[in-house]
Amino acid sequence: MENPYEKMADAVTELPLRQLLVSLHYAYPIVVFLYYAITSIIAVCTLQTRTIDQEHPRRKLIQWLLAFGITTYFTQLGNLVVQAILKNQFPLAEQDIIIGLLSCVLVFGVEFAGLSDSEKPVWYPYIGSLGIGLVLEPVLEFLTLKTRPSGLLDLAGIVDTAAVGARYLFYVLAVLVYFEGVWSERREKGTDSERQSLLKTNGHTSHDSDPEDHSSDESQRDGYGGTTSDSSTDASQSPTTNTVESPWERRERQANEAMEKRLKEKGNWVTYAKSFLVFFPYVWPVKHRSLQIRVVLVGVCLLTMNAINVLIPRQLGIITDSLSGANNRNPWTEVLFFAGLKLVASEAGLSLLRQWLWIPVEYYSFDALSTAAYSHVLNLSSDFHDTKSSSDIMMAIQSGQSISNMLESICFRAVPMLIDMTVAFIYLSVTFGPYEGFISIATGAIFLFIATRMISKLKMARRGEVSAWFKEHYVRQAGIQGWSTVTCFNQVGHEEARYSEAVKDRVSKSQTVYFGYVLAYAFQFLVLLAGLLAGAFLAVYQITHGQATAGQFIMLLTYWAQLVTPLTFFAGLGKSISKDLIHAEQLLEIMQTKPTVNDKDGAPPLHFTGGRVRFDNVWFSYDKKKDILKNIDFEATPGMTVAFVGATGAGKSTILKLLDRFYDVTKGSIQIDGQDIRDVNLFSLRAQVGIVPQSPILFDDTIMNNVRYARLKATDEEVYEACKAASIHDQIMGFSDGYQTRVGERGVKLSGGELQRVAIARAILKRPAIVLLDEATSAVDTETEQKIQEALRTLCQGRTTFIVAHRLSTIMNADRIIVVGGGEIVEQGSHEELILKENGKYAELWSKQIFVKPKDKESTDDKPRVKGPKVARIVNDLSPEATSSVLAKVKTTPLTPRANGVTKDSTKSVEDGNDDGDTMNESAAGSKKEV
Ligand SMILES: Nc1ncnc2c1ncn2[C@@H]1O[C@H](COP(=O)(O)OP(=O)(O)OP(=O)(O)O)[C@@H](O)[C@H]1O
Numbered sequence: 017m018e019n020p021y022e023k024m025a026d027a028v029t030e031l032p033l034r035q036l037l038v039s040l041h042y043a044y045p046i047v048v049f050l051y052y053a054i055t056s057i058i059a060v061c062t063l064q065t066r067t068i069d070q071e072h073p074r075r076k077l078i079q080w081l082l083a084f085g086i087t088t089y090f091t092q093l094g095n096l097v098v099q100a101i102l103k104n105q106f107p108l109a110e111q112d113i114i115i116g117l118l119s120c121v122l123v124f125g126v127e128f129a130g131l132s133d134s135e136k137p138v139w140y141p142y143i144g145s146l147g148i149g150l151v152l153e154p155v156l157e158f159l160t161l162k163t164r165p166s167g168l169l170d171l172a173g174i175v176d177t178a179a180v181g182a183r184y185l186f187y188v189l190a191v192l193v194y195f196e197g198v199w200s201e202r203r204e205k206g207t208d209s210e211r212q213s214l215l216k217t218n219g220h221t222s223h224d225s226d227p228e229d230h231s232s233d234e235s236q237r238d239g240y241g242g243t244t245s246d247s248s249t250d251a252s253q254s255p256t257t258n259t260v261e262s263p264w265e266r267r268e269r270q271a272n273e274a275m276e277k278r279l280k281e282k283g284n285w286v287t288y289a290k291s292f293l294v295f296f297p298y299v300w301p302v303k304h305r306s307l308q309i310r311v312v313l314v315g316v317c318l319l320t321m322n323a324i325n326v327l328i329p330r331q332l333g334i335i336t337d338s339l340s341g342a343n344n345r346n347p348w349t350e351v352l353f354f355a356g357l358k359l360v361a362s363e364a365g366l367s368l369l370r371q372w373l374w375i376p377v378e379y380y381s382f383d384a385l386s387t388a389a390y391s392h393v394l395n396l397s398s399d400f401h402d403t404k405s406s407s408d409i410m411m412a413i414q415s416g417q418s419i420s421n422m423l424e425s426i427c428f429r430a431v432p433m434l435i436d437m438t439v440a441f442i443y444l445s446v447t448f449g450p451y452e453g454f455i456s457i458a459t460g461a462i463f464l465f466i467a468t469r470m471i472s473k474l475k476m477a478r479r480g481e482v483s484a485w486f487k488e489h490y491v492r493q494a495g496i497q498g499w500s501t502v503t504c505f506n507q508v509g510h511e512e513a514r515y516s517e518a519v520k521d522r523v524s525k526s527q528t529v530y531f532g533y534v535l536a537y538a539f540q541f542l543v544l545l546a547g548l549l550a551g552a553f554l555a556v557y558q559i560t561h562g563q564a565t566a567g568q569f570i571m572l573l574t575y576w577a578q579l580v581t582p583l584t585f586f587a588g589l590g591k592s593i594s595k596d597l598i599h600a601e602q603l604l605e606i607m608q609t610k611p612t613v614n615d616k617d618g619a620p621p622l623h624f625t626g627g628r629v630r631f632d633n634v635w636f637s638y639d640k641k642k643d644i645l646k647n648i649d650f651e652a653t654p655g656m657t658v659a660f661v662g663a664t665g666a667g668k669s670t671i672l673k674l675l676d677r678f679y680d681v682t683k684g685s686i687q688i689d690g691q692d693i694r695d696v697n698l699f700s701l702r703a704q705v706g707i708v709p710q711s712p713i714l715f716d717d718t719i720m721n722n723v724r725y726a727r728l729k730a731t732d733e734e735v736y737e738a739c740k741a742a743s744i745h746d747q748i749m750g751f752s753d754g755y756q757t758r759v760g761e762r763g764v765k766l767s768g769g770e771l772q773r774v775a776i777a778r779a780i781l782k783r784p785a786i787v788l789l790d791e792a793t794s795a796v797d798t799e800t801e802q803k804i805q806e807a808l809r810t811l812c813q814g815r816t817t818f819i820v821a822h823r824l825s826t827i828m829n830a831d832r833i834i835v836v837g838g839g840e841i842v843e844q845g846s847h848e849e850l851i852l853k854e855n856g857k858y859a860e861l862w863s864k865q866i867f868v869k870p871k872d873k874e875s876t877d878d879k880p881r882v883k884g885p886k887v888a889r890i891v892n893d894l895s896p897e898a899t900s901s902v903l904a905k906v907k908t909t910p911l912t913p914r915a916n917g918v919t920k921d922s923t924k925s926v927e928d929g930n931d932d933g934d935t936m937n938e939s940a941a942g943s944k945k946e947v
Pocket residue numbers: 402638639644663664665666667668669670671
């Protein structure tokens with residue numbers, strides 16, 4: 017029997033209709049694929065894929081109809097095979113028909129996979145593709161029938177036409193079902209909204225009437241009815257309530273959420289990507305011409321490498337052919353040329369040159385990004401540093417690497433590899449014909465599909481592994497850091513068991529992930545092997561039919577092996593880019609944070625004329641919701657000492673923070689020598705202010721360097737003087753390494769009192785014009801405090817000083833004492849004025865805090881001690897006469913019941929001459945002006 021297709025081809029080859037049919041066979045799958053690819057990219061870039069809130073009600077049915085449609089291509093191909101076998105006639109049909117059918121299987125197969133894969137697909141890429149099919153399929157069939165040589169249809173023709181007809185029917189049904197689903201959805205929505213408005217008027221939420229809403233039922237049962245979670249957070253990304261989120265997971269989740277949020281704000285990927293332009297000056301060496309030239313040369317290297325990737329397999333083919341006599345070339349010369357190419361392609365050739373060119377550019381961008389991020393972070397205000405954990409900030413600064421990685425992946429790996437693959441497809445198609453081109457494309461597509469599916473399946477397992485790793489790390493660290501607690505409580509065995517369990521858990525999860533990857537690679541390589549075998553069989557067929565040479569076969573094998581790397585890279589590209597993007601997002605967030613406290617344009621330096629400080633009706637709130645300071649209004653004249661006292665959390669430290677502009681006032685103003693501190697240069701303001709904070713932080717460096725930090729150019733002698741003034745010099749000299757003693761992390765190797773005195777020495781060395789002391793002596797005993805008071809007196813001499821202290825003996829000699837309560841000034845005045853105030857807050861505090869000391873402990877003179885009951889003496893040098901006179905004054909002020917209770921006992925103990933060290937006394941005043 018004669019092959020009908022061959023007959024047909026013979027008859028109509030020259031006809032324009034036949035030419036049109038051939039073109040359409042190739043064009044149809046290409047058009048469908050291009051439409052699908054472009055519309056899908058648009059849908060992703062414009063975030064349509066993220067805004068679909070409802071699944072199509074007939075999605076499954078459409079998927080089935082598409083699958084049936086794909087089977088009809090197989091029917092047509094099967095029909096050809098059967099006919100060829102029955103008639104023992106090869107090739108089965110014209111190349112364009114077979115390639116056309118196979119390509120349609122591939123293209124619609126990709127669409128089917130995409131549809132099954134996405135949770136809530138955007139439909140127009142699919143429905144549009146089917147629409148193109150509905151237009152082109154009849155044209156193709158019409159041309160096929162028209163170009164058929166015999167007017168009559170044989171059985172093969174009938175099967176073929178029936179398959180086309182069935183496919184047409186499936187596609188029509190799929191499109192109709194889609195629109196029917198959309199309409200029915202709209203109808204339902206209409207009914208829903210009607211129902212909702214009715215329910216609202218009844219005062220119920222729609223949850224109440226929704227029998228499907230189990231979550232709402234659950235919450236009602238659990239007693240959480242009425243509260244709903246924030247829908248903006250993706251439940252799948254949020255930590256579950258029964259698993260503890262590791263810092264890594266938290267960071268990833270937060271960065272992910274930030275990315276989603278920014279994406280939504282930006283509206284599409286393009287504008288989102290634009291926000292990364294802020295990094296451009298750091299990534300692209302803007303001011304470095306030589307680096308720019310290097311980047312261009314790297315591009316040239318990459319293009320050369322693309323060419324060499326084709327030339328090497330081609331050269332191998334030429335050598336083989338020259339050896340087998342298929343061409344007349346000299347094998348020696350060809351091998352030499354091959355060696356040259358291999359050298360250029362080797363690590364000692366182009367790769368070396370590329371690295372040499374690229375390394376300075378890479379380090380430039382990494383350095384520039386890290387430095388810029390660090391400097392930006394240091395210039396951000398207190399609100400930022402108070403809300404971000406330091407480890408998060410440090411991680412974000414290191415994310416600069418991710419941006420370089422991302423750009424390198426795209427520019428220097430993805431683009432050249434894409435070029436490689438395109439060239440491979442064209443080259444193989446030209447050398448071996450369209451079948452080989454098709455095989456390479458189909459293999460690539462199937463490989464990428466399987467690889468990306470497997471990577472995303474492994475994501476959850478990998479997440480579990482990382483969590484287990486963090487847990488192991490945490491248990492280990494907790495055991496080592498808390499070693500003394502572990503040992504004290506005899507819990508070594510418990511810690512060992514805990515750690516061993518954590519290690520076992522991590523190992524088992526790692527094994528799962530590891531095996532998962534091995535399995536994924538096995539599948540990927542199976543696909544590549546299948547493609548290679550198909551290509552090799554085709555090549556062997558062509559060689560045996562004299563259409564190709566053995567050299568070309570060798571070329572094919574070599575070329576194929578070269579394509580494995582780009583394919584594997586592309587499979588992981590999405591994952592690595594999204595990971596880098598999430599990290600870059602963390603850095604972007606920081607870089608886009610603007611300091612809330614900054615200089616006004618052209619702000620002049622502070623013109624210091626003595627240090628008159630005025631708080632003018634100052635209001636302040638950290639979170640813009642709750643006022644922490646309310647209407648704070650006072651003035652400190654130059655050289656004056658103002659003390660703030662009050663309950664903890666009253667807002668005392670906040671007042672000091674405002675003065676040093678760690679925050680700006682919400683309302684009112686703070687003026688120094690008549691200048692609003694917001695209007696002057698921040699640097700010049702801070703240069704005038706010296707602060708001894710509540711918990712001074714020293715660097716892990718020598719004492720000398722820590723003190724000198726206040727004034728980097730200070731001489732050793734100036735540092736010694738400052739330390740002497742802070743009463744710490746002798747103690748430092750007693751350390752084994754003197755001033756070169758390292759203080760440990762945050763100054764842990766110093767006692768609380770030493771730490772505070774070093775901080776005072778540092779402030780003294782700065783020679784500030786205004787001094788802020790925030791609980792500067794809280795960590796020391798009374799005796800040391802007295803020594804520190806000396807140091808402070810030196811520091812504060814002639815300087816406007818603000819002191820916060822809980823221990824009132826520290827501030828009793830201040831020129832003005834301001835009692836702060838609930839963010840407001842409750843009362844103010846001198847110590848003497850305040851303790852005499854009836855119902856005064858200060859008097860109450862004071863009465864609770866007078867320290868007394870047994871006289872014999874204090875006594876240092878040689879006078880013989882008087883026998884009998886010991887007499888306590890009040891610290892701060894109150895004479896017994898002054899004590900009793902002030903006691904009498906204070907006793908006239910009614911005290912709170914608790915205060916009375918305390919003071920009663922304390923008075924007793926004083927009168928009894930209690931010997932138990934420091935205790936309380938309900939009196940005192942008129943002490944010497946010595947603080
Ligand atoms: N960075 C911050 N962010 C938000 N709230 C803060 C911040 N710092 C302090 N607060 C709140 O402001 C209030 C006043 O704090 P502040 O440190 O000024 O009190 P304080 O009177 O100095 O207390 P203490 O005597 O215990 O040091 C407190 O309620 C505190 O919780």
